[in-house]
Amino acid sequence: MAAEQTATGYIQHHLQNLAYGKLPAGYTRADGTVLTESTWTIAHSSQEAADMGFWAVHLDTLGWSIALGLLFCFLFARAAKKATVGVPSGFQSFVELVTEFIDKLVRETFPHTNRMVAPMALTIFVWVFLMNLMDLIPVDWLPMAAAKMAGNDHFFFKVVPTTDLNATLGMALAVFALMIFFSIKEKGIIGFVKELTLHPFHSGKWYVDIFLIPFNFLLEAVSLIAKPVSLGLRLFGNLYAGEMIFILIAIVFGVGALGFIGAALLQMGWAIFHILVITLQAFVFMVLTTVYMAMAHNREEEHEHDQ
Amino acid sequence: MNINLTLIGQSITFLAFVWFCWKFVWPALIGVMQEREQKIATGLQEAERAGKDLELAQRKAAEQLKEAKAQAAEILDGANKRANQIVEEAKQAARAEGDRLKAAAQAEIEQEVNRAKEQLRSRVAALSVAGAEKILSVNIDAKVHDDMIEKLAAEL
Numbered sequence: 360m361a362a363e364q365t366a367t368g369y370i371q372h373h374l375q376n377l378a379y380g381k382l383p384a385g386y387t388r389a390d391g392t393v394l395t396e397s398t399w400t401i402a403h404s405s406q407e408a409a410d411m412g413f414w415a416v417h418l419d420t421l422g423w424s425i426a427l428g429l430l431f432c433f434l435f436a437r438a439a440k441k442a443t444v445g446v447p448s449g450f451q452s453f454v455e456l457v458t459e460f461i462d463k464l465v466r467e468t469f470p471h472t473n474r475m476v477a478p479m480a481l482t483i484f485v486w487v488f489l490m491n492l493m494d495l496i497p498v499d500w501l502p503m504a505a506a507k508m509a510g511n512d513h514f515f516f517k518v519v520p521t522t523d524l525n526a527t528l529g530m531a532l533a534v535f536a537l538m539i540f541f542s543i544k545e546k547g548i549i550g551f552v553k554e555l556t557l558h559p560f561h562s563g564k565w566y567v568d569i570f571l572i573p574f575n576f577l578l579e580a581v582s583l584i585a586k587p588v589s590l591g592l593r594l595f596g597n598l599y600a601g602e603m604i605f606i607l608i609a610i611v612f613g614v615g616a617l618g619f620i621g622a623a624l625l626q627m628g629w630a631i632f633h634i635l636v637i638t639l640q641a642f643v644f645m646v647l648t649t650v651y652m653a654m655a656h657n658r659e660e661e662h663e664h665d666q
Numbered sequence: 667m668n669i670n671l672t673l674i675g676q677s678i679t680f681l682a683f684v685w686f687c688w689k690f691v692w693p694a695l696i697g698v699m700q701e702r703e704q705k706i707a708t709g710l711q712e713a714e715r716a717g718k719d720l721e722l723a724q725r726k727a728a729e730q731l732k733e734a735k736a737q738a739a740e741i742l743d744g745a746n747k748r749a750n751q752i753v754e755e756a757k758q759a760a761r762a763e764g765d766r767l768k769a770a771a772q773a774e775i776e777q778e779v780n781r782a783k784e785q786l787r788s789r790v791a792a793l794s795v796a797g798a799e800k801i802l803s804v805n806i807d808a809k810v811h812d813d814m815i816e817k818l819a820a821e822l
Contacts, residue, residue: 376668408668413670416675421679428683432683432687439692445702455695455699458696458699462696477692479687486683525669525673529680530680
């Protein structure tokens with residue numbers, strides 16, 4: 360951490376993504392210059408990033424998540440291509456171990472036929488795990504290296520994509536879209552609407568049902584919306600908190616020799632504990648996605664038995 | 667923390683990776699794993715069958731061995747019996763031969779004795795005749811006294 364930085368500044372710096380977006384004409388930038396026309400640029404302060412509004416992207420989040428996703432695809436596709444019926448060894452047996460674990464789990468939680476769910480669960484598990492794993496890299500290494508490369512001490516760089524709400528909510532929204540898609544595909548529009556309006560209260564007499572519809576819709580809509588939101592927020596919250604604690608520990612490193620030793624021990628302890636957290640969160644995200652998919656495939660009759 | 671376009675970018679990325687995994691990774695991996703499972707199952711089955719076959723073969727071999735032993739014992743028994751029989755026969759033959767030889771020898775001896783007796787008798791007859799001749803100093807007509815001499819000789 361740079362000497363002139365305060366602890367607050369350090370933390371804020373670590374929590375700011377590398378935003379690339381459009382700043383409007385006449386905007387006063389962080390260094391005092393005024394833009395003559397609207398420009399696409401990299402934000403130099405949190406304020407600038409906030410002022411970019413919705414039409415901005417976090418280059419670090421997207422970059423790391425795509426890179427890690429490609430790593431996953433590359434490793435697994437290579438293992439799949441090389442896979443033989445003979446005795447598996449090394450990385451292939453690891454890949455098969457993970458695949459079998461996911462396959463078994465999906466078979467248990469997802470009793471319908473949809474060939475997409477198991478690969479999706481595998482993708483989520485490995486990809487989210489890899490993204491979470493970035494949290495175990497000491498908080499300053501990659502940002503400092505990036506700052507050195509960019510030649511700018513204040514270069515924002517967050518290496519853990521899952522500590523960016525955009526990333527987790529983005530995945531949750533994709534899951535949500537798939538949920539709705541499969542719900543409609545399995546039950547039809549009518550079935551989907553019926554599920555939203557005729558549950559959980561249902562009398563069987565239409566003149567009573569009409570009055571129950573608003574309550575049902577309210578309840579079902581809330582529970583439907585709550586699924587992706589909780590899915591995204593849970594992962595984000597856990598990883599954000601973990602990241603925050605790593606940052607706080609990193610600050611203690613600067614406080615004398617005792618602080619250094621204490622921080623080193625704390626960092627190690629928290630990192631070891633965090634191995635559990637990152638695996639668990641990847642697992643939870645995957646299991647919940649599978650469960651939501653199973654719910655989307657559940658037909659009305661089955662749904663009634665569940666009540 | 668700003669919500670921005672990253673959200674949508676991440677969604678698209680997510681779907682793209684899921685699609686990739688769905689199309690290129692999962693089927694190949696699961697296919698190979700299932701095939702191997704099948705192979706292992708077949709292998710185990712075959713091993714089990716081979717074990718059974720082995721057991722069967724061992725049992726059969728043991729049975730055959732037992733049979734062979736019984737047969738050998740039987741043969742040995744027969745051979746022993748036969749040997750005893752042969753020995754017995756040989757003994758009997760030898761005994762018979764001995765008896766025969768003894769009988770022949772005895773017969774010969776008897777014959778010899780008889781002949782000797784005969785000779786002796788004739789000699790005694792001659793001697794007694796000669797003695798009588800001397801005693802009587804008369805010529806005894808051998809023909810006349812043959813009868814008497816014969817009687818004498820028979821008394822010997």
